[in-house]
Amino acid sequence: MARVKEDYRSLTGPQKAAMFMLSLNEEHSSKLFGMLGDDEIKELSQIMASLGTVSSNLVERVFVEFADALSSTGSLTGSFDTTERLLMKSLDKDRVNSIMEEIRGPAGRTMWDKLGNVSEQVLANYLKNEYPQTVAVVLAKIKPDHASRVLAILPENFAMEVIMRMLRMEAVQKEVLDGVEKTLRTEFMTNLARTQRRDSHELMADIFNNLDRNTENRFMSALEERNRESAEKIKALMFTFDDLTRIDAAGIQVLLRSVEKDKLAIALKGGADAVKELFFKNMSERAGKMLREDMEALGPVRLRDVDQAQAAIVVMAKELAASGQIVISEGREEDELVY
Structure with missing residues (x-):
């Protein structure tokens, strides 16, 4: 001591x-x-x-x-x-x-503290297969803001069952709480640790995606000099604003409904012509005219603002793809669309 x-x-x-x-x-x-x-x-x-x-x-x-x-x-x-x-x-x-x-x-740190670091999507995917009463106990133990995000992702009918049980829930017996905690530790956290091991190139691709353009170019150039093979793998795994051309027309229209119009104007201001054409082609003539006017009204835009706007749209595209609302092709010949 x-x-x-x-x-x-x-x-x-x-x-x-x-x-x-x-x-x-x-x-x-x-x-x-x-x-x-x-x-x-x-x-x-x-x-x-x-x-x-x-x-x-x-x-x-x-x-x-x-x-x-x-x-x-x-x-x-x-x-x-x-x-x-x-x-x-x-x-x-x-x-x-x-x-x-x-x-x-x-x-x-308790099990409930550790759950606070688990993304709401991962936690919801696990809990949706549990009994509503068990989910009610878990959501009552984690922080309210985290619980609200998990609840919003759960299937609506199931979420309502959970809400009703939380409203009727009295003090949870220690034995029940210990049982839920033990199950979470042995089944969920163990599997989570096992599945969260990621390929290092995938991890670096995600990190590079979130760098501003100048920093990304600087790091990538330095990496190419030291390890060209790794640099090429990271490039192949990265998804940039210019890669939005890999989304089909229906997907672009879904993306258009999801992004903020002011961010789109800034992002397209510094975007490649192919990406600009893709967005305008999938907009009505009136909407396209308004967007062009917005872009012209912006005047000169800082590169940092363009990078941030483009990054936000890329994140949105990834989220929509992850939820199955849009499809991002891999850019291979077999992924090309036939009309």
Whole structure:
């Protein structure tokens, strides 16, 4: 167990307050905790939990400074367990659990914390095959903003079943919660870790797609000098604004309904002629005329703004392709369309 510095002068005010609280009996400490706000309790609890072993000399110096005539209390051990036990004497269980989860940090992350880093699409794909009651328990445990995004992706009828169960749900028994958590850990998180291993070239292609044009060109040129084979693989995997020509007419019309018109005007301002022609060809004459007028009214546009607008449209195209609303051909001969 670590010991705090023996030099009393080096102790901070919060460290002295933590020693003081650990030295008091439960009756007095509970009264003091009841007068503190949540932020103060969290700060003090964090220090108490990491305090380690405190010598009796330091404890006595603290009480002398507080002008309190107390005798030596002996050595103290500040740990997560002792802090949690002390908090439980003065605060309700939910509040204590919330405080302890926060101060434990990454080392004490729960399954529910880990689910917060799982994308809503991946989580929804897993949960849609579970019982609505199980899904209700999971959504009640993760953060509301994350839960809302998962709920929006679930099939509508199934989502309503989940909502109804969440509305009727009372306190979940610990055994049930432990069972759900165990299932998530053994089935979902294990499979997720296994399937998330990606080809390094695919990963770099995604990263390069999100670079601005100048940075991308600089890195790609440097990579070509060092490893031309890898550079070519990344280029083949990248999907850029110019690659929108690989989408058929029906797909472009779906994309047109999904993108923001002001972003489209900026993106096409710096786009290749082939891409401009593709979009205008799939718009009505009136809509095309309005878009051209918008582009002319923009005047000179910064390259950075063009890159951002094009990147947003590329992301939208990928999302539509992933959901099956549009098809992006691979550019091979067998993918060519016959009219």
